[in-house]
Amino acid sequence: MSKSSDILTKIPKIKHREETLVQSGDDISFDRVIRSRRSVRSYKDEAMPQSVMNKALDWALLAPTSSNLQCWEFHQVKSQDKKALLVKACLGQSAARTASALVVAVARTKTWPKINKLMLEEFEKQGDKVPSIAKTYYEKIVPFFYGQGFLGIKGFFKRIMFFIRGLFSPTPRGPKSKADMRVWSVKTTALACENFMLGMTAQGYDTCPMEGFDEVRVKKLLNLPNDAEVVMVIGCGKRAENGVYAAQLRFDKKLFLFDH
Ligand SMILES: Cc1cc2nc3c(=O)[nH]c(=O)nc-3n(C[C@H](O)[C@H](O)[C@H](O)COP(=O)(O)O)c2cc1C
Known part of the structure; x- marks a missing residue:
């Protein structure tokens, strides 16, 4: 008789085979994309092709997702009136105000x-x-x-x-509450956000993730239901000359990397 944990421990007999698409030298392009992604707070006043947005959104939706339940949504705010209101809800931040496009990443706890x-x-x-x-x-x-x-x-x-x-054996401890479900859905959505931002960078465009916004106003503007958690608003466009405020700062990796 099969146990529920078999899904994690047993290797099923399957016919599917899939080779990696990665080729030698891809790491160099990957490194360039990773290092070029910066939080850009001032953008050139130019429109962004929808094809660029679509490609980055397609890549976003290829991010890993918990139990493949795809608890994410990406809302493009296209109407000028709504964009103005969204900028206001983002506290008037320049990263939102000057952006050519704004995307709102939303985690859902009840779409599963x-x-x-x-x-x-x-x-x-x-x-x-x-x-x-x-x-x-x-x-x-x-x-x-x-x-x-x-x-x-x-x-x-x-x-x-x-x-x-x-008390007796290793046991998954959740999700067991509404709050756990929020964490659960936000984790997956944040991964998709990173795919999206790297996807923009890979196409020569820039982004700024923002959590500085009024969630109540953003939810109202986009008519989002109760179970929606606004994860971030992402400003997109081409960086202005002064778009990046300083060199990228990261502290000593000893603070963050551990061996056990
Ligand atoms: C979840 C999250 C929320 C953020 N919110 C804001 C924000 O509201 N406004 C802003 O200008 N930058 C925001 N940032 C950008 C960070 O300040 C930025 O990532 C950090 O300073 C490192 O710079 P870098 O992205 O250029 O490496 C946010 C980043 C993350 C990951």
């Missing part, structure tokens, strides 16, 4: 049942190609882990269950 359903429909289409353990994961384990129940009641019982089980 819809994506879960799409996943199961996709499995249905793929038939025998999908290992049964994957189906079990999305049919049973995903609803158990990500569902928190009415008023978080299920989450409360999960907390007790995880605690007791955790």
Whole structure:
């Protein structure tokens, strides 16, 4: 009989094979892109091609996502009136005010049942190609882990269950509350934001991630539902001559890197 942890521990018998697309020398381009991405706070007054935006957004959606539940949304604010209001909600920051385009990255804690359903429909289409353990994961384990129940009641019982089980064996400790679900969805969305920003850089454009905004106003402006968490507003465009305020500053890596 299979256990729920088999999805993590057992290597399924599958026919799928996928080679990496990376070629020798790609690391040099990657290094150039990584080092060129800077937070740009002043942009040239020029329009940005939609094709650049589309490509970066496509790359954003290729970021890793927890249980592949794709709990992210990217909202492009195209209307001039809305853009003006968004700039205001971003406290008038120059990185927003001078940007050619503004994108709002949103994490969602309640869209996972819809994506879960799409996943199961996709499995249905793929038939025998999908290992049964994957189906079990999305049919049973995903609803158990990500569902928190009415008023978080299920989450409360999960907390007790995880605690007791955790006394005896390694146990995932969450998500078991609304707050955990926020962290869960923000993690995935932030990874997509980085893909997006690097994607802009790779195409010769710049960005600035912003958390300096009034979330209530941004949510109202974009008509976002309750479960939406505005992760960041990203200013995009071509850097003005004075767009980067100083050389990139990082402290001694000993502060951040550890061996165990
Ligand atoms: C989550 C997050 C929020 C940020 N919010 C703002 C912001 O509101 N305004 C701003 O000018 N920069 C903001 N930044 C940019 C940081 O200040 C910047 O990344 C940092 O100073 C390092 O500079 P670099 O990005 O050029 O390497 C934010 C960055 C992150 C990751």
